[in-house]
Amino acid sequence: MEASIINGTTIASDLRTSIAEEALSLTRRGTQPGLAVILVGEDPASVSYVTAKEKACDENGIYSREIRLPGDTSEKQLLDIIRDLNTDDQIHGILVQLPLPEHIHDEHIIEAISPEKDVDGFHPVSLGRMLQGQSTFLPCTPHGIIKILEAIEFSPSGKHVVILGRSNIVGKPLANMLLSKGKWGDATVTVCHSRTPNLKDHTIQADLLIAAVGRPKLVTEEMVKPGAVVIDVGTNRVPDESKKSGFRLVGDVDFDAVKKKAKAITPVPRGVGPLTITMLLFNTVQSAKNTLEKKIQSSR
Numbered sequence: 001m002e003a004s005i006i007n008g009t010t011i012a013s014d015l016r017t018s019i020a021e022e023a024l025s026l027t028r029r030g031t032q033p034g035l036a037v038i039l040v041g042e043d044p045a046s047v048s049y050v051t052a053k054e055k056a057c058d059e060n061g062i063y064s065r066e067i068r069l070p071g072d073t074s075e076k077q078l079l080d081i082i083r084d085l086n087t088d089d090q091i092h093g094i095l096v097q098l099p100l101p102e103h104i105h106d107e108h109i110i111e112a113i114s115p116e117k118d119v120d121g122f123h124p125v126s127l128g129r130m131l132q133g134q135s136t137f138l139p140c141t142p143h144g145i146i147k148i149l150e151a152i153e154f155s156p157s158g159k160h161v162v163i164l165g166r167s168n169i170v171g172k173p174l175a176n177m178l179l180s181k182g183k184w185g186d187a188t189v190t191v192c193h194s195r196t197p198n199l200k201d202h203t204i205q206a207d208l209l210i211a212a213v214g215r216p217k218l219v220t221e222e223m224v225k226p227g228a229v230v231i232d233v234g235t236n237r238v239p240d241e242s243k244k245s246g247f248r249l250v251g252d253v254d255f256d257a258v259k260k261k262a263k264a265i266t267p268v269p270r271g272v273g274p275l276t277i278t279m280l281l282f283n284t285v286q287s288a289k290n291t292l293e294k295k296i297q298s299s300r
């Protein structure tokens with residue numbers, strides 16, 4: 001039997017309905033959630049992601065402020081802008097689109113964002129809180145993957161999950177979430193990476209296989225256990241002359257072959273991507289809620 005194709009767009013739009021309701025309710029109470037998106041340079045992929053994030057804000061009643069800076073912006077200039085946003089009452093979330101130009105250190109920028117506005121969940125404070133199971137902003141892509149698992153009613157508890165990729169934004173935080181105690185954790189987790197020999201020996205054991213490495217068709221049919229759930233986080237742009245844009249988006253999984261073997265699989269596009277943006281909206285609304293809560297506390 002062929003795998004069911006998980007529709008990320010549908011799952012995302014269901015979640016966005018309640019996010020938009022919360023945003024409206026906060027707005028009525030005088031605190032419209034606001035997101036600042038900073039883009040340095042003109043990388044076409046980054047430009048299109050940033051545009052998608054702003055559109056999603058508009059559609060769900062979240063104020064968005066786009067800050068586009070030239071590619072030769074200095075680290076100091078960028079840090080000054082972040083410091084202003086940290087104390088800006090209209091802004092509850094700050095997102096600096098990665099990757100940044102070579103001359104800017106990602107870590108310096110991420111650490112300058114107030115953890116209270118770190119809606120990407122990349123700040124060391126956010127990651128530390130997550131590691132200890134404290135409440136915090138969860139990184140959007142791993143959190144989105146958990147939402148997909150909830151939607152398809154796949155509980156990772158007691159299952160063997162194999163993650164391909166050890167990035168700070170997907171592989172590492174996701175491994176931690178699936179490992180943590182509770183319904184959407186309690187998994188046995190294996191993390192593989194570019195130095196793992198014999199990948200297939202690991203992937204073939206996976207009840208849940210998650211590919212987040214950025215290599216088209218890395219995951220082939222023979223690497224997948226029959227009946228596994230496969231989540232494809234890859235967003236690789238490959239040249240395609242038949243497209244107006246000149247490229248096509250593909251994941252890390254050989255979709256057409258693997259769908260014959262898996263129980264369920266996410267496509268690219270319209271798989272994980274829409275959930276990533278949704279969880280960014282979720283965190284921004286949560287941050288506005290925290291702000292309002294503090295306002296109420298201090299006026300008592």
Ligand SMILES: Nc1nc(=O)c2c([nH]1)NC[C@@H]1CN(c3ccc(C(=O)N[C@@H](CCC(=O)O)C(=O)O)cc3)C=[N+]21
Binds near residue numbers: 049052097271272273
């Ligand atoms: N500070 C920061 N935070 C991020 O969250 C962040 C980042 N930097 N840098 C780049 C990556 C990538 N990323 C995506 C978000 C949405 C889609 C998405 O919605 N994709 C659509 C299609 C998009 C298209 O067609 O171009 C889909 O898969 O259906 C993809 C990728 C967020 N990132």
